[in-house]
Amino acid sequence: MLVEQIMKTEVITCQPHETIESALQLLNKHRIRHIPIVNEDNQVIGIVSDRDVRDASPSIFQEKNETNELKNEIQSIMTSPVMTIHPLDFVEEIASIFYEREIACLPVTKANKLVGIVTEKDMLHTLIQLTGVHVQSSQIELNVINKPGILPEVTAVLGRRKVNITSVLIYPNQNDQRYKILVFRLQTMNPTPIIEDLIAEGYEVLWPNMPGTI
Template sequence: MIVGEVMSKKLHTVKKSDSLKKAQDLMVTHAIRHLPVVDKGELLGIITESDIRGAFIGQGRNARKGNSGKLEINNPGKMKVNDYMTRHPLVVVPETHIEDAALMIYKNKIGALPVIKRNKLIGIITIMDMLGIFVDLMGILHSSSRIDVVMDKNPENFEKVSSIINKEGLNIISVGMAPYLKDPTQQVYFFRLDLCETKNVVSKIEKAGFHVISFMD
């Protein structure tokens, strides 16, 4: 799967000359946390909810008392996006694999990646988009059953367990993996199945010599 297949194409953007108030109002109206900053379709930067929050916190720390004795605080309607946006943000292209985009988001602790093509902004992919893909792939919103099996990393064992499940006429929706904390040479395979009774197939998996640590109908 590539970014171009799942990115948001309905874009909300701001100009560098726009005010922080306009940016914040757009975020609230459209329930988003990131706004690309563009000029004639070209990406200049990105401004986020945390950038705006940081600007307001900063102005509070730097506020001073005027002649009236009251704190003078900058007007967010006059504070410009240009002064608070992140310039030269990390970007991806439509052909970028989802796994690579997810790794960029994770490693750099960011919430979104603008998508560009020939230097023009064409979309954006966010951490929530990534979560949605994960939920869909794992079938979490689909009524399902699950069997968690411990086995070593030999692919033949995975094939054996999958074969046992298939021979029972059960459909595997997805398979996840995680390290088995009690033994680093083993892994836990999470088999998510169409909703079914798992007692019989669990018994057959265990008779084949595998350790089922949990199951759910």
């Protein structure tokens, strides 16, 4: 899946000379958490979060007449430089950027101009879609030998029951590197016949652990 498939293209932005107060108003009005700061050519030169604005705002214990912090330019608190991504980057790859750098937002640029934005919420929503948990389904987990061709062997068993596969996840067995875990989401509310077929073929079913099937 590509970034252009999940990014938001209507991006609320500020220019560096605008005030912190104007950014605060935009954050509240649009219920967003980040605002890219762009120059006159729509190039990203910084980014501001709701936390940056809160930290720069006067304390509620201060008298209104005693402070002018909100009148300062937004460029005085923006984070710069900013990491950006491209619309044709793979979502699976930028997920690692969110995790490794502990960031919550990435502007999307093309030809050095802002074209979209991706947030951690967008990434979480995409993960939910990729795993298929948003549709009514059953989950089956198998512990299989880590060898070429094992996936089509297992799906051939599933195919006998004419059940639609919503999603497939594959990850290493942390306890034994000779094996890997296959996680299937199937569009059926009664996976028992499929589980019985898999066990009959010699596969180890980790979930669901159904008494009487082994």
